[in-house]
Amino acid sequence: MARPVMLPRRTIVVSGLAFVDTSDPYNGLGNPFAVVIGADVGTWDVARRQMLARGTGAPETVFIDALREPRGQMSSSLDYELDLTILTPTGKSLGACAHGFLGAAHVLTEAGFTEPGHNFTIRTSAGGLARSSLSRSGTVMLHFVSQEPRIAYGHEKALEKIFHLRLPSLADGLPILSVGSPKLTVEVTSSTFAELRLGLDSMDYEELMALQRKLDINGIHLFCRNGNTSLPERVIQVNAYLGRSLCVDRATGVSSAAQVSADPYVRNGQELQITQYTRVGRSASLSLTKGENRHVHVGGAAIVVDYQRLR
Incomplete structure (x- = not known):
């Protein structure tokens, strides 16, 4: 007791x-x-x-x-x-x-x-x-x-409007992952990640808000992998629910937890170090360990x- x-x-x-x-x-x-x-x-x-x-x-x-x-x-x-x-x-x-x-x-x-x-x-x-x-x-x-993923289809054009950048077309759709805060999860290349980061100040906030309402999500989680290990390494997360002045989040432990728990390249028991970014550079340091059956630890x-x- x-x-x-x-x-x-x-x-x-x-x-x-x-x-x-x-x-x-x-x-x-x-x-x-x-x-x-x-x-x-x-x-x-x-x-x-x-x-x-x-x-x-x-x-x-x-x-x-x-x-x-x-x-x-x-x-x-x-x-x-x-x-x-x-x-x-x-x-x-x-x-x-x-x-x-x-x-x-x-x-x-x-x-x-x-x-x-x-x-x-x-x-x-x-x-x-x-x-x-x-x-x-x-x-x-x-x-x-983590919760069972939802899959969202046909939103590549909405993402292009938000970020003013062409993102890869995914016929299989994009996962909405959550450990309590659902995020549309988008994997990008290292070069696209760099372009996204530098263009965060010019995002279309109204389009972001409209997509969040449509998909019932709390933001968009964007990540790229290490070119040698294929493990998730760098992340950006944006949302509209905090208001225009706080659109780019500095740390997203729940978003990274949901992504890592569903990641086929991460082994059970494997520990990762993930760095979060805003436009100006590194903003947070996270430690994650994947467990079995969608369990995940964030430190x-x-x-x-x-x-x-x-x-």
């Missing part, structure tokens, strides 16, 4: 970066997160949460609704239970957000509410589910199970950059 953990009486908004480079964590890589923690956060209504999510400046804001600690004779092998709500600046509730999960686990442990070496069972208000472990070295590992490091107490 698990029992509630007493969270701070004053609400705190913790800002940080997830999927940073562990060898140089302050070099500007990583995706911004905001974690809202306090004894009464679980009772907040939707309007209050949305107002705060608009003001944090993070692409996703994580609200700690409840935390319960392991209890019993075998407590060292049991999980903390973590209930979260994840909101974008536009008020959209997400089922899964790898960098938000990673940030929440890191913040709770750094603040002393959880102990390294334990696992977390994470549930979100939108129906997401994941497991997380925090090593004593500070790296967070997230465990997901990364996080840092805290600011604490703000709410009145």
Whole structure:
């Protein structure tokens, strides 16, 4: 059984970066997160949460609704239970957000509410589910199970309008992959990847939004492989649900997890290092390990950059 953990009486908004480079964590890589923690956060209504999510400046804001600690004779092998709500600046509730999960686990442990070496069972208000472990070295590992893929056909012209670039025609369609956040997944060559990256500022946002509505997805995940190993190596992810100013995501752990879990070139048990890019260059560093039966682990490091107490 698990029992509630007493969270701070004053609400705190913790800002940080997830999927940073562990060898140089302050070099500007990583995706911004905001974690809202306090004894009464679980009772907040939707309007209050949305107002705060608009003001944090993070692409996703994580609200700690409840935390319960392991209890019993075998407590060292049991999980903390973590209930979260994840909101974008536009008020959209997400089922899964790898960098938000990673940030929440890191913040709770750094603040002393959880102990390294334990696992977390994470549930979100939108129906997401994941497991997380925090090593004593500070790296967070997230465990997901990918969903059965959907296949989308006949959208090459829409993609060309979005990116102003001809992409390879695929008669077999493009997969929509998900571990809680569905993305249209597009494999491109290394040279096309370079062109895409340099042209991200000129994307057609309205076309992107229209395609997302049509396919009921949360963005487009584009990746290319290493020419020697054929393993996925570099990724770009774009979306319209965050708003025009946050169209290019800095880190997409859930998108990479879904892609790797379905990748025929990745062996079970194989560990990969994947780098995410924006127009200006590298933006995040992710570690992934493929398991059996669509299981996949995503790892990364996080840092805290600011604490703000709410009145």
